[in-house]
Amino acid sequence: EAGVAQSPRYKIIEKRQSVAFWCNPISGHATLYWYQQILGQGPKLLIQFQNNGVVDDSQLPKDRFSAERLKGVDSTLKIQPAKLEDSAVYLCASSGTGGREQFFGPGTRLTVL
Amino acid sequence: QKEVEQNSGPLSVPEGAIASLNCTYSDRGSQSFFWYRQYSGKSPELIMFIYSNGDKEDGRFTAQLNKASQYVSLLIRDSQPSDSATYLCAAFTSGTYKYIFGTGTRLKVLA
Numbered sequence: 001e002a003g004v005a006q007s008p009r010y011k012i013i014e015k016r017q018s019v020a021f022w023c024n025p026i027s028g029h030a031t032l033y034w035y036q037q038i039l040g041q042g043p044k045l046l047i048q049f050q051n052n053g054v055v056d057d058s059q060l061p062k063d064r065f066s067a068e069r070l071k072g073v074d075s076t077l078k079i080q081p082a083k084l085e086d087s088a089v090y091l092c093a094s095s096g097t098g099g100r101e102q103f104f105g106p107g108t109r110l111t112v113l
Numbered sequence: 114q115k116e117v118e119q120n121s122g123p124l125s126v127p128e129g130a131i132a133s134l135n136c137t138y139s140d141r142g143s144q145s146f147f148w149y150r151q152y153s154g155k156s157p158e159l160i161m162f163i164y165s166n167g168d169k170e171d172g173r174f175t176a177q178l179n180k181a182s183q184y185v186s187l188l189i190r191d192s193q194p195s196d197s198a199t200y201l202c203a204a205f206t207s208g209t210y211k212y213i214f215g216t217g218t219r220l221k222v223l224a
Contacts, residue, residue, distance in 0.1 A: 031210050035214075041216050042119075045211070045213075055210065055211070056211060100162065101162065102212060104156035106155075106156055
């Protein structure tokens with residue numbers, strides 16, 4: 001079974017630029033999560049999808065972050081414009097019916113200069 | 114704001130000792146609890162989960178849950194240097210499929 005795929009693995013941008021991350025969950029997993037993990041902290045949920053609908057985006061900074069999951073499979077997370085404090089690892093995870101275990105992708109390490 | 118709290122550490126134990134990692138949670142609606150291990154620069158990987166009060170054992174790992182006290186722990190027996198990592202506790206609510214993570218405890222096993 002293929003795992004959760006993410007790209008790119010690393011990205012360096014300057015502040016005020018835009019960036020997009022892509023995630024392909026495990027086949028058949030209905031729930032998809034985007035987390036932001038700042039160095040030394042636990043993952044913080046940004047947005048949660050159930051199929052292609054948003055379940056929770058209460059911690060997503062909507063003035064600069066957006067996410068979509070078209071057709072209930074792949075998802076993209078965009079930041080526009082980026083700020084220095086957005087430097088973090090962005091983790092995508094998915095889980096199947098009934099929730100329980102989440103499977104994490106390798107993450108995208110974003111550095112904003 | 115519902116929270117999961119962990120001591121950030123580092124927790125240092127000698128090789129072969131028992132490492133005890135603790136976690137408390139604030140949402141009584143949380144039903145399942147997960148322990149993830151995260152090596153530096155890597156993604157979290159699941160070690161085990163527990164949803165019933167009491168103990169659950171899997172190899173060298175034992176998870177303990179006390180819902181009345183809102184307390185979860187992870188014991189690692191015969192700790193090895195390869196166990197050195199950050200351990201994340203997460204609480205899961207089945208109604209919303211939402212996980213809330215703690216900040217993690219950094220464990221160092223000294224050879």
